[in-house]
Amino acid sequence: MAKRSKRYLNAVKELADDPLSVAEAVAKVKSFTAVKFDQSVECVVQLGIDPRQADQLIRGAISLPHGIGKSKKVIAFCEDSDIEKAKEAGAIEAGTDDLIKKINDGWMDFDVAIAAPKVMGKAGRLGKVLGPQGKMPSPKNGTVTADIVSAIKDFAAGKVEFKNDPGGNVHAVVGKQSFEESKLVENIQSFVGLMKKMRPSSAKGAYMKNITISATMSPGVGIDVAEF
Numbered sequence: 001m002a003k004r005s006k007r008y009l010n011a012v013k014e015l016a017d018d019p020l021s022v023a024e025a026v027a028k029v030k031s032f033t034a035v036k037f038d039q040s041v042e043c044v045v046q047l048g049i050d051p052r053q054a055d056q057l058i059r060g061a062i063s064l065p066h067g068i069g070k071s072k073k074v075i076a077f078c079e080d081s082d083i084e085k086a087k088e089a090g091a092i093e094a095g096t097d098d099l100i101k102k103i104n105d106g107w108m109d110f111d112v113a114i115a116a117p118k119v120m121g122k123a124g125r126l127g128k129v130l131g132p133q134g135k136m137p138s139p140k141n142g143t144v145t146a147d148i149v150s151a152i153k154d155f156a157a158g159k160v161e162f163k164n165d166p167g168g169n170v171h172a173v174v175g176k177q178s179f180e181e182s183k184l185v186e187n188i189q190s191f192v193g194l195m196k197k198m199r200p201s202s203a204k205g206a207y208m209k210n211i212t213i214s215a216t217m218s219p220g221v222g223i224d225v226a227e228f
Helices: 006-013 022-031 080-088 097-104 117-133 148-156 181-197
Strands: 040-047 059-062 074-077 093-095 112-115 160-163 169-176 208-215 221-223
Touching (some): 022 221, 040 181, 059 181, 074 097, 074 148, 080 148, 093 097, 097 117, 112 117, 112 148, 169 181, 181 208
Antiparallel strands (some): 040 208
């Protein structure tokens, strides 16, 4: 187990025993300011799903109301006729055969890959390369789409992808510690609200079990599930 810093341990002592409202939790996370960089704020929702069941998996993407304070490097698998407009939309690389070869040769300096349906037959060959990196285009999170221009713009601006882990938890960055409290609150409410809407019909019992937010180098702060 990693050794925690004195600053971290002192922050833990400040935590309340009971979960807080979203606004109170945000205020608490913003109070942890001892580090010298602008920490990302992450929200984790523990869901009452069975990750072993395909019909209960949670996966998708969301454009938060106030972004996440970070742009992403996006590439696009598309037909040659669409290369220029893909790059104008913000793609750092675009195309099919040449781009596939570049990736197979070891280039991975990008965050998100978008693909047009017409070229997925070729792009799909990169599954063993991009899959383990979490970068394989998929219709489930909006990265396989006929409207590649809109998708490129959204993901380049920081559209957040998410999927549940084996424990049924869904993680997502919801902003930076420097954000105004109201903006972090609205981003968290949007993300958790989407989780609530995505409840699988086959999920039994309590669905949203726990909600926690934390900054990169700070302890997690619990949010009252009843608020949602």
